[in-house]
Amino acid sequence: DKAVSFVTDWGSNMVKAGESLKERLSNYVGSVNCLQHLISNGLKDFAKNDSLASVISKAKEVVQYMTGHGAPCAIYDEKKKELHGTALIKAGTTRFGSNVMSMESVELNE
Incomplete structure (x- = not known):
């Protein structure tokens, strides 16, 4: 006997496909929700807190200011070389983790 397990995000299409597979192959197929996706969704909800949203x-x-303006960017680049060599990270629109990385880079570059 062979058993199959699959890991998915919680997209409605993935949930429906998983349910269909489990109906047809209930003795052999199981599914596991992706822990990383679960944590990411939890952090997105947490970030809706007004004070945290303000910090983000x-x-x-x-x-945006430091990377979008020539003079501050040039000064920052010089200081970065002297101090630690770490770049500022822009937050992406699709992943909460990029907000965390962006805030860490701001803190490191204070």
Whole structure:
């Protein structure tokens, strides 16, 4: 006998496909929700807290300003070389983890 397990995010299409497979092959197929996806969704909900959302927004503004203006960017690049060599990271729109990395880079570059 062979057993199959699959890991998915919680997209409605994946849930429906998993249910269909389990109906047809109930003795052999199981599914596991992706822990990383679960944590990411939890952090997205946590980030809806007003004070945390404000911190994330301000960190994004700092990074946007520093990377989008020539003079501050040039000064930052010189200081970065002297101190630690770490770049500012822009937050992506699709992953909460990028907000965390962006805020860490702002803190490191204070």
